[in-house]
Amino acid sequence: MEIAFYLSGLIAVLATLGVITNTNPVHALLYLIVSLISVALVFFALGAPFAGALEVIVYAGAIMVLFVFVVMMLNLGDQGAAQERAWLKPRIWLGPSLLAAVLLVTLIATLWSGDAGRMVDGEILTAKAVGTLLFGPWLMVVELGAMLLLAALVTASHVGRTIPPDKPRINAESGARKEVS
Amino acid sequence: MSWLSPVIVASLIAMLQALVILLVAVLLGAVMTVVERRLLGLWQDRYGPNRVGPFGSLQLIADMIKIFFKEDWIPPFADRTLFVLAPAIAMASLLLSFMIIPITPDWGVADLNIGLLFFFAMAGINVYAVLFGGWSSGNKYALIGAMRASAQTLSYEVFMGLALMGVVAMTGSFNMRDIVNAQQGLWFVIPQFFGFCTFLIAGIAVTHRHPFDQPEAEQELADGYHIEYSSMKFGMFFIGEYVGMVLVSALIVTLFFGGWHGPLLPPVVWFALKVAAFLVLFVLLRAALPRPRYDRVMSFGWKFCLPLTLINLLVTGAVILIADPM
Numbered sequence: 001m002e003i004a005f006y007l008s009g010l011i012a013v014l015a016t017l018g019v020i021t022n023t024n025p026v027h028a029l030l031y032l033i034v035s036l037i038s039v040a041l042v043f044f045a046l047g048a049p050f051a052g053a054l055e056v057i058v059y060a061g062a063i064m065v066l067f068v069f070v071v072m073m074l075n076l077g078d079q080g081a082a083q084e085r086a087w088l089k090p091r092i093w094l095g096p097s098l099l100a101a102v103l104l105v106t107l108i109a110t111l112w113s114g115d116a117g118r119m120v121d122g123e124i125l126t127a128k129a130v131g132t133l134l135f136g137p138w139l140m141v142v143e144l145g146a147m148l149l150l151a152a153l154v155t156a157s158h159v160g161r162t163i164p165p166d167k168p169r170i171n172a173e174s175g176a177r178k179e180v181s
Numbered sequence: 182m183s184w185l186s187p188v189i190v191a192s193l194i195a196m197l198q199a200l201v202i203l204l205v206a207v208l209l210g211a212v213m214t215v216v217e218r219r220l221l222g223l224w225q226d227r228y229g230p231n232r233v234g235p236f237g238s239l240q241l242i243a244d245m246i247k248i249f250f251k252e253d254w255i256p257p258f259a260d261r262t263l264f265v266l267a268p269a270i271a272m273a274s275l276l277l278s279f280m281i282i283p284i285t286p287d288w289g290v291a292d293l294n295i296g297l298l299f300f301f302a303m304a305g306i307n308v309y310a311v312l313f314g315g316w317s318s319g320n321k322y323a324l325i326g327a328m329r330a331s332a333q334t335l336s337y338e339v340f341m342g343l344a345l346m347g348v349v350a351m352t353g354s355f356n357m358r359d360i361v362n363a364q365q366g367l368w369f370v371i372p373q374f375f376g377f378c379t380f381l382i383a384g385i386a387v388t389h390r391h392p393f394d395q396p397e398a399e400q401e402l403a404d405g406y407h408i409e410y411s412s413m414k415f416g417m418f419f420i421g422e423y424v425g426m427v428l429v430s431a432l433i434v435t436l437f438f439g440g441w442h443g444p445l446l447p448p449v450v451w452f453a454l455k456v457a458a459f460l461v462l463f464v465l466l467r468a469a470l471p472r473p474r475y476d477r478v479m480s481f482g483w484k485f486c487l488p489l490t491l492i493n494l495l496v497t498g499a500v501i502l503i504a505d506p507m
Binding site: 024026027030033037040049050052053054056057060061062065066068069072073126127128 | 260262263266293294295298299301302304305306308309312313315316317324327328331332334335338342353355
């Protein structure tokens with residue numbers, strides 16, 4: 001399991017680098033999908049298969065589909081690639097990567113001092129255990145999250161509604177009701 | 182023979198089983214292409230392919246030879262990487278899902294404790310085959326097909342998961358073997374009838390079969406997302422669709438019709454018979470139903486099937502709690 005952990009971790013890092021450096025938006029999204037799947041494999045290796053499966057279902061299977069969908073509809077083409085290339089100049093990425101490097105050093109230092117081996121070989125968490133935790137000690141957080149999602153749903157359906165016409169439009173020639181949808 | 186330790190023998194047998202299941206799944210998918218055409222002919226009062234071999238039984242080989250020797254053409258305006266990747270995703274994600282299906286008490290590839298979730302994950306990945314295939318072709322019909330496929334998937338994947346949660350709640354496990362064993366007395370099709378109906382609908386939508394084949398509607402989109410594909414790349418999309426049919430039939434049998442359980446006959450025969458019955462049902466649906474309009478398919482999914490599965494899950498949970506208060 002340790003080999004699987006380090007290998008999929010490495011793939012996740014490389015794929016994420018691919019997301020950042022790739023100039024074609026659809027290829028970048030493909031890298032992001034690979035990255036999410038490898039993170040799911042990291043979860044599997046850590047002994048949390050339920051979280052790993054949910055990662056693939058929710059992130060790779062649903063959210064990324066929406067991303068790909070939107071990018072395909074925009075159809076950016078060569079212009080988008082040129083813009084991406086302009087953004088990848090050192091002047092732009094140097095500052096954020098320096099800050100990120102500081103975070104990386106902190107993370108590595110934390111991992112160095114802790115017992116990393118114990119974390120890799122965790123016990124297997126079943127779906128039942130996750131459910132008991134979610135609806136036991138974390139019930140409040142789950143309910144708050146549900147409320148937030150409900151509010152988002154109501155907002156989305158309000159923003160995306162079609163305004164109904166006051167009265168059914170009559171097609172003058174045939175007298176039939178016109179299809180509005 | 183010292184190297185032939187029990188561990189090695191066991192793993193060899195497991196590998197052989199996996200290989201046999203893989204081959205049977207692919208071959209069954211291929212054979213179904215011909216069986217479907219013959220059955221459609223029967224129901225539509227015409228002959229269907231009956232020239233090659235006795236009763237047209239060698240039609241499959243003729244089709245295979247033709248499809249293998251066609252020119253494997255990649256359009257110059259296509260995005261090469263994704264264009265090649267898409268059919269591989271289509272085939273691989275569906276074939277990997279066969280891993281979780283227990284065929285008989287001692288046949289099956291993997292005994293995962295998240296069994297059912299693995300299928301959902303693979304069904305989620307399978308969407309990218311259509312999306313990438315449609316986009317990378319650089320063709321507007323293909324893109325429209327891909328767009329329809331992703332919208333359809335988003336509306337059907339949600340209640341596909343919810344439809345099966347009733348079964349999972351009754352079993353108390355995601356493991357497929359546990360689910361089959363829980364059906365020893367009563368098949369889940371009776372207590373979970375609405376779950377079965379909605380999963381059947383969602384399963385058809387996942388495989389893009391009639392009446393949910395809007396992504397590849399021949400009449401309006403000239404075959405949708407795989408319009409630019411030729412030779413074996415098209416073949417992989419094509420066979421992939423039938424492999425998906427076999428997969429969904431096997432899943433329905435495992436989840437709702439007791440898997441290998443049945444009197445008198447050996448388990449594997451029961452499993453095969455039940456799967457065959459559902460494969461025929463898939464073909465019959467194609468022969469019998471017209472293709473509904475695209476937006477109606479989506480509103481049917483969101484406004485009818487999703488509330489139905491939610492109510493079903495609610496009632497199932499209530500009954501479980503009443504029958505067995507903790």
